[in-house]
Amino acid sequence: xxxxHAGTLDxxxxxxxxxxDGDRRVSLAWGALAAxxxxxxxxxxxxxxxxxxxxxxxxxxxxxVGLSPTYLGCPATEVIRGSVEHALGNAGVGAFAVINVLSxxxxxxxxxxxxxxxxxxxxxxxxxxxxxxxxxxxxxxRAVGCPxxxxxxxECVSEFGSxxxxxxxxxxxxxxxxxxxxxI
Amino acid sequence: MSAVSPTIEAREFDAxxxxxxxxxxxxxxxxxxxxxxxxxxxxxxxxxxxxxxLANVALDLIGQARLxxxxxxxxxxxxxxxxxxxxxxxxxxxxxxxxxxxxxGDFGQTIVRQVLIDAxxxxxxxxxxxxxxxxxxxxxxxxVKEILYHLRYSRGWLVRLxxxxxxxxxxxQAALETLWPYTVELFAEDELDxxxxxxxxxxxxxxxxxxxxxxxxxxLAEATLQRPKDRPHSWHGKRxxxxxxxxxxxxxxxxxxxxxxxxxx
Numbered sequence: 473x474x475x476x477h478a479g480t481l482d483x484x485x486x487x488x489x490x491x492x493d494g495d496r497r498v499s500l501a502w503g504a505l506a507a508x509x510x511x512x513x514x515x516x517x518x519x520x521x522x523x524x525x526x527x528x529x530x531x532x533x534x535x536x537v538g539l540s541p542t543y544l545g546c547p548a549t550e551v552i553r554g555s556v557e558h559a560l561g562n563a564g565v566g567a568f569a570v571i572n573v574l575s576x577x578x579x580x581x582x583x584x585x586x587x588x589x590x591x592x593x594x595x596x597x598x599x600x601x602x603x604x605x606x607x608x609x610x611x612x613x614r615a616v617g618c619p620x621x622x623x624x625x626x627e628c629v630s631e632f633g634s635x636x637x638x639x640x641x642x643x644x645x646x647x648x649x650x651x652x653x654x655x656i
Numbered sequence: 657m658s659a660v661s662p663t664i665e666a667r668e669f670d671a672x673x674x675x676x677x678x679x680x681x682x683x684x685x686x687x688x689x690x691x692x693x694x695x696x697x698x699x700x701x702x703x704x705x706x707x708x709x710l711a712n713v714a715l716d717l718i719g720q721a722r723l724x725x726x727x728x729x730x731x732x733x734x735x736x737x738x739x740x741x742x743x744x745x746x747x748x749x750x751x752x753x754x755x756x757x758x759x760x761g762d763f764g765q766t767i768v769r770q771v772l773i774d775a776x777x778x779x780x781x782x783x784x785x786x787x788x789x790x791x792x793x794x795x796x797x798x799x800v801k802e803i804l805y806h807l808r809y810s811r812g813w814l815v816r817l818x819x820x821x822x823x824x825x826x827x828x829q830a831a832l833e834t835l836w837p838y839t840v841e842l843f844a845e846d847e848l849d850x851x852x853x854x855x856x857x858x859x860x861x862x863x864x865x866x867x868x869x870x871x872x873x874x875x876l877a878e879a880t881l882q883r884p885k886d887r888p889h890s891w892h893g894k895r896x897x898x899x900x901x902x903x904x905x906x907x908x909x910x911x912x913x914x915x916x917x918x919x920x921x
Contacts, residue, residue: 610807
C-alpha cells in the first residue's frame with residue numbers, strides 16, 4: 473500500500489507549528505527515528521542501516537520523512553513503516569508524512585560505520601564495500617571471513633538466509649555457521 | 657480551437673494511458689505469476705536451503721509486482737489498488753508471457769524457467785532504468801539489484817545440474833527443450849511493445865533479446881547444455897490468451913479475496 477506516495481497519518485497530534493519551530497521538529501524527528509530498531513536485526517537502528525533518506529519541512533508545514541526499502545518483498549518494510557509512523561506520532565513532531573523513496577535505490581553502502589560495527593558485534597559479517605559490479609555478483613570469488621575465528625576457509629551454504637538481506641555461510645575451520653549481510 | 661482540442665487531448669491521453677496500463681500489467685503479471693509459482697515450493701523443496709532460496713526470490717518478485725500493479729492502477733485512474741488488480745481480474749485480463757505460468761515440474765525444470773526469466777528481467781530492467789517514465793525507471797533500478805541475486809542463484813544451480821550427473825544433466829536438458837519454445841513470446845514485439853519503445857518508456861525487445869541470448873549461451877556452455885532450436889510459436893499470454901495452467905494458479909491465488917471480498921489481515 474502507498475507504494476510510491478506519501479502516506480499521511482491521522483490528524484496531527486500537535487497544532488501546526490510556526491516556521492521558526494521547524495528546526496526543533498526536524499531534530500525531534502531524528503531523535504525519534506534513532507530509537508526505531510530494525511525488526512529483524514534489532515541490534516541496528518534504521519538510521520544505522522541508512523534507511524532514512526531525508527527529514528525535511530515542506531512548505532505546507534508537513535514534516536516529510538523519506539524512507540527507503542531494503543528489498544522490495546521484505547516483510548519487515550511494512551513493520552518499519554508502522555514503527556516510524558508510531559515513533560513520529562509519539563514524539564509530537566506535528567503533521568508528518570512518510571514517503572517511500574525508491575530512487576536512487578538503497579544500497580548496503582549506506583549502512584553507517586556505526587551500523588557496520590554493530591552488525592559485526594552481533595555476529596553478522598557486514599557487506600563488502602561499494603555495491604559489487606554485475607560480474608562480481610554473478611561470479612563470486614572472494615571468501616567471506618568468519619566473524620568468530622577470522623578464517624577465510626568458509627563456504628556459502630545458502631544464498632538466501634533467514635531474511636532477504638542475508639546469506640548463510642559456514643566456517644570450515646571452526647565449523648560455526650554465520651550470516652553475511654549481502655552487498656546490494 | 658478551445659472547443660475541439662481538449663476533447664482530442666483527452667482522447668489521446670486516454671489512449672496513451674490505456675497503452676501504458678496494459679504494458680505495466682505485462683511487467684507486473686510476469687512477476688506476480690512467477691512469484692506465485694515459486695511459492696508452491698515452500699515446504700516441498702529438496703532441501704531447507706532451497707526452500708529459503710525459492711521463497712526469497714518469490715518474495716522479491718511479489719514485491720516488484722506490488723509496485724508495478726499499484727502503478728498500473730494509478731495509470732488506469734479508476735481507483736483500483738494493487739489487491740484489486742492482483743486478485744480480482746479474470747483469466748483473460750492477465751498479461752504475463754505464458755512461460756511464467758508453466759508448471760514447476762521437478763527442481764531442475766523450475767531452475768531452467770528461472771534462469772530464462774531472470775536473465776530476461778535483468779536485461780530488460782537494466783535498460784529500463786533509463787526509461788522516460790520516472791516511476792518505471794525507479795522500479796527498474798531497484799529491481800535490477802535483486803534480480804542479480806536471483807540469477808546468481810538460478811545460474812549456480814543450472815551449472816551444477818547441467819554439469820552434474822548423467823541423470824541431472826538429462827533432466828535439465830529435457831526441461832530446456834520443454835520450456836525453450838515459450839521464450840519466443842518474451843521477445844515477440846507487438847504494437848504495444850513498439851509504442852513503448854518509441855516513447856522511450858521501454859527498451860526495444862530486439863536489443864533485450866540479443867543481450868539475453870548472449871548471457872544464456874554463456875550459462876548453457878558452462879552448464880554443458882545445448883540450446884534448443886527456435887520454433888514458430890503461437891503464444892499470446894501478453895494479450896491475455898493463456899495456457900490451461902493459469903486458471904489453476906488463479907483459483908488458488910484468488911480464492912480468499914473472492915470468498916471474503918475486501919478481506920485484510
